[in-house]
Amino acid sequence: MGIMVVGRKEREPFALEHARVATGNEDGEVWQDTTVVVGSDGRIEQIAPSAQAYVPAGYHRIDASGKVVAPGLINAHTHLFADGKPLKAGGQTSPRQEQMALALIHGPVGQAYAAARARASVKTLLNSGVTTIRSLGDAGYEAVHLREKIDADEMVGPRILASGPMLSIPGGHGAPYIALTSTNPQEARVNARINLEHGANALKVAATGGVTDAKELGVAGTPQMDEASMEAVCEEAHEMGVIVAAHAQSAAGVLAALKAGVDTIEHGAPLSEEMIDLFLHNPKALRGYSGLNSTLSAGLPLVKISQEELGISDVVRANSELVADGMVQGAKDGREAGISEGMGTDTAMTFVTQYNTWRELDLMVRYAGFTPAQAFHAATQVNAKNLGLDDVTGSIALGKDADLLVLDGDPAVDVHFLADPKLVIARGWPVWRPKVKHFADIDRLLDTF
Template structure:
């Protein structure tokens, strides 16, 4: 279903005789239940089917034998790419500078908008009903977010960061990041993002793999603690969470000390870092969370360079970073740290439609059960974003963000690859469908 074809009026309906996936950590389900969605897109009733009376005039859908689950939440999304291998020539300083100029032309802006719309559509049709972008080209996604919220487009709930904030020449600059020379520039840039209407902020605390040019650059600290603190203070004053790209223990420590709310990717964790996650006095809510993005880290290491197209430097940089990400995910989970789900969509071999694969990787490599992974992608992610009263579970009064599935995802995560129906804030996506890259999917299925 294309974004531009949505209906702006919600038609109330009921899903009858279904099994409800609660999204709880223990994988609990409720049998033979009926869910009623009102004209405001809210869940108005959740009761055993034999006890409920569906209001007259509501469309009634027999969901016997199906499982209705909360919609997925993806906390680490980029909408400027689709998951095909990124050309390493475009990731050089010269390449990024050229692309930065091109995407700011009328044709370039139209291209970026088309890519963003395509990504949003793929995410929604694959069962993702809330996303957070963490590094955009300009502010196109902010505009799309507002159209979705106003009922003019069909899409998931969107938290958009706009451009990242990076050190001079840092990760993502200048294509998807504003460069901060010092604390004053950091303050100016974060205020510019907020003035453009963002409802998320992203810092590049360390170097990254995809645009690294020298050995050791990925994970190397880039932005100083003082500048990051300035950004966090300004964002928190507006109630906005701050994410930080951080891929080394030192980078994670610096970002947490500055007060970031989520660490993206992460690293191996020691007792001091675990304590900082648990109690972070400079964060918005007094704690910080980890978003491991194993989809990006493990995928780029699973294949030879001839397949992924990355450079020798990027490949060598990816090894310790990916090992650290996996170690950090395991340690955080074992020690009760909030671990959320984000995939790093748009990166090499991380398609927009494969949020389910992050759950699979968490359950196969990081010590999660399938139920715990699904819990992380729904209830935990909603708590991290501060929207647990709005979404993340199937309860009366919450937005109807729902998936209709053939099986219980707590027992079979692959059922998430083919939702039969997606409902976003009460608006159904009938017969959801995505354009798949069979070659990428097959290779990942065989290797991971």
């Protein structure tokens, strides 16, 4: 895996010279023979035609001739607790088994494992070209702790928005292993405060049931947290300037979450005119609108690959079939309606590896009608805007953090170039020779549909 500098006091300033620059604009604009200069603070301090650029003495000069420099990817829906191999879920557990599992997960051994697993996941995401993540549901606050280390330059990693455990209902999606539960708006508000007090800078609610942890057919998409409770969470978060995501896999769930004021819908469903209007103009959302992350990577493999090869239960397979088509249709509806559609993969779920973020863009192109330029735009500039980070990342601009990729070709023409970045730069810290461990069997099956 690529070299990651740890504990350095100061970044080395550098210049990427003679590059083509893929801007991430929706039209796929490219700047020819351009030099990008990055200062010791990790920010972009100059962008100019190479013939006119001034590179100060002492800056590391990198010849990027024949390469494309692009904004780093933003993955708006990740989890850090697994690597994407099939999850054993969808079965019944006894109360005793559940209590034993909870004691293990939240005990010293489980916490140590979660921290190590999270660190490995973050490292893989970075080496695959993801320079910003939003983690939306983990066992504890391991993503918060990693964010603090990265922000303090104790380790190199992606910028992190960390939700901590998701907010659900008893027996609901994510509960009890990666969720805090509530039965009314007051309890939901308290749980939101608990996460915020632990340092969460994002929150997530479960508006409906999910696929992976459903124990019965029909759970996926069934409304769970009520609108009033979700609104209480949004009020607490928005008061702190924190955005809220909602897991929602049915029309009823999406509509209730939008009415409550959530800032992004995760997964989605076919969109009605009422939903579209709320996406475009949501008075209760933090910034007056709501975004969508369709996470096709989490839905399509579960219905396109044989159940035997996936290693999933009958319940998981059946629930997947209930919601997957709706996620694809929602992605199409969102694109056609001009809503702010970003990109997230739902990493850690079955067959959603930490290194395959580029595949989500490929699915957006092949299944939802995006052009490669539109998909790359969603994964950079749109995600930055939706997450409230567009003043620091998402594009290559003066004063913004140097979150950059060096690629063999233009991802706005062919997103496959994102599968193998030659250099990854996160806030001015370079990751030389980035490498990830591939799961050949999973990649082979993902290539079949």
